[in-house]
Amino acid sequence: MATASTAVTVGVVTDGRIERGEQTRRLILRRATEIASVDGLEGLSIGRLATELDISKSGLFAHFGSKEELQLATVRAARAIFVEEVVRPALVVPPGAERLWLLCEGWLSYSRRRVFPGGCFFQAVQAEFGSRPGRVRDAVADAGIDWGALLEVTAAEAGVQDPAQLTFEVVAFLEAANTASVLHDDHAAYDRARAALRARVPAVRR
Amino acid sequence: MATASTAVTVGVVTDGRIERGEQTRRLILRRATEIASVDGLEGLSIGRLATELDISKSGLFAHFGSKEELQLATVRAARAIFVEEVVRPALVVPPGAERLWLLCEGWLSYSRRRVFPGGCFFQAVQAEFGSRPGRVRDAVADAGIDWGALLEVTAAEAGVQDPAQLTFEVVAFLEAANTASVLHDDHAAYDRARAALRARVPAVRR
DNA sequence: GTCGGTAGCACGACCGTTCGTGCGATCGGA
DNA sequence: TCCGATCGCACGAACGGTCGTGCTACCGAC
Numbered sequence: 007m008a009t010a011s012t013a014v015t016v017g018v019v020t021d022g023r024i025e026r027g028e029q030t031r032r033l034i035l036r037r038a039t040e041i042a043s044v045d046g047l048e049g050l051s052i053g054r055l056a057t058e059l060d061i062s063k064s065g066l067f068a069h070f071g072s073k074e075e076l077q078l079a080t081v082r083a084a085r086a087i088f089v090e091e092v093v094r095p096a097l098v099v100p101p102g103a104e105r106l107w108l109l110c111e112g113w114l115s116y117s118r119r120r121v122f123p124g125g126c127f128f129q130a131v132q133a134e135f136g137s138r139p140g141r142v143r144d145a146v147a148d149a150g151i152d153w154g155a156l157l158e159v160t161a162a163e164a165g166v167q168d169p170a171q172l173t174f175e176v177v178a179f180l181e182a183a184n185t186a187s188v189l190h191d192d193h194a195a196y197d198r199a200r201a202a203l204r205a206r207v208p209a210v211r212r
Numbered sequence: 213m214a215t216a217s218t219a220v221t222v223g224v225v226t227d228g229r230i231e232r233g234e235q236t237r238r239l240i241l242r243r244a245t246e247i248a249s250v251d252g253l254e255g256l257s258i259g260r261l262a263t264e265l266d267i268s269k270s271g272l273f274a275h276f277g278s279k280e281e282l283q284l285a286t287v288r289a290a291r292a293i294f295v296e297e298v299v300r301p302a303l304v305v306p307p308g309a310e311r312l313w314l315l316c317e318g319w320l321s322y323s324r325r326r327v328f329p330g331g332c333f334f335q336a337v338q339a340e341f342g343s344r345p346g347r348v349r350d351a352v353a354d355a356g357i358d359w360g361a362l363l364e365v366t367a368a369e370a371g372v373q374d375p376a377q378l379t380f381e382v383v384a385f386l387e388a389a390n391t392a393s394v395l396h397d398d399h400a401a402y403d404r405a406r407a408a409l410r411a412r413v414p415a416v417r418r
Numbered sequence: 419g420t421c422g423g424t425a426g427c428a429c430g431a432c433c434g435t436t437c438g439t440g441c442g443a444t445c446g447g448a
Numbered sequence: 449t450c451c452g453a454t455c456g457c458a459c460g461a462a463c464g465g466t467c468g469t470g471c472t473a474c475c476g477a478c
Contacts (some may be wrong), residue, residue, distance in 0.1 A: 035377075044343045044344065045344065046252070046340060048252075048254070049254065064296060096401065107410075114238075123343070123344065125342065125343065129275065129339060130241075130339050130340075130342070132339075132391060132395055133335060133336050133337075133338075133340065133391075134340065135337030136328040136330065136331065136391070136394040136395045137249075137250045137329070137394055138250065138337070142397040143395075147395050147396060148407060150396070151393060151396065151404065170404070171404055171408070172405060174383075174388060174392070174401065174404040174405070174408065175385070175388075175404075175408050176410070178381075178384035178385050178387070178388030178405075179381070179384050179387055179390070181384070181387070181388060182381075182383055182384030182387060182388075185338060185339075185342070185387070187381070188342040188343055189338055189342045189349075189356060190351050190353055190356070190357065195380065198376070198377055198380040198381075199380070199384075201377060202377070202380065202381050202384070210231065
């Protein structure tokens, strides 16, 4: 999520107002991220999306021009939400151990609060497109790379000895907690993740 | 994978021979697990499966009676393969730290060798059905529960202090390595996983 | 009057599913 | 030893439905 700021979808503005089409587009994409987090980006069908939003299929389709473009836009929208929910809150503190800890806690909260109803949007979509080459997979992979890079840089700023290794382990704990919670309704997994993180992430007043 | 032995699909046998239909069924399921590990259990379409196997769609369908039954049979087939590839080889050594280590190494090898072309079958399918209630989800969740239970029992037998916590962390490392490998072609992730495991899993001659 | 935004409608392809049929092996009775 | 009945298995054709994708027309704001 290094390109955090540019990932935020900014509405087209005229005289300070948001155009009508752009507003519809936002509604579409917000719902699209919710559906995709549960049923995947392939399970996200244009007809179903249109029905749920009380919009004609063709009217919705005109916004994107193809299913692939809808999927790409959905990934971008999910990134923007992720940045807002996890990254931005951590940037209020200066670089260092506290910021690293805020990123971890923010992520666990983002998963636990079900910002996306299916749990972490990116985990769902990564597994779906992991071995299916194409632009969507690349977009999804980029999101993961940027998030890892942010963690790694922050870990380095916190004085961690091996930031790449720590990043691997942190991501592993976070995603395992999300998986256990979504698949087994295992609420305790978040506590286990936190315990594992405490043993790894540099201490800070908590 | 506690019910390992019963999960193995045994062919119907008459006079020591395997009936024709059972053999076809095995071919279908072997291919089904491969497809599903890449495109998911929903992306696994009956028509496509039939085409790839040079079989009529209706003939294939008759073996299962419904798509859901095909999906369930595919999960069972994948369990049998997993047991053969990961669990059984570890059971050759007596309970203890070495068996635990063999399970970890076996899993990493199973992922790295791409026993299923899309990486770990269960990780792909867990993410897909994680928040979609139904019999398929239950079957997938059970597989994860049994695998975790096997790890936890083995960890306890190895004298680990907190087997549940260790199991959480081990599973996290294994799955994170698989994800990084599949999504980012990051071969080094297996080394990172092994490094993380060495710091956690009790030592044994390696 | 222009133009962005939405709706209606139809298309070809593919989906899971059902049906009737045919072929080959097996088996029981003459 | 033959022969008809039965069974397992696979086939092709077709069903209703949904998919993504076009084309055309209307409608409302500037």
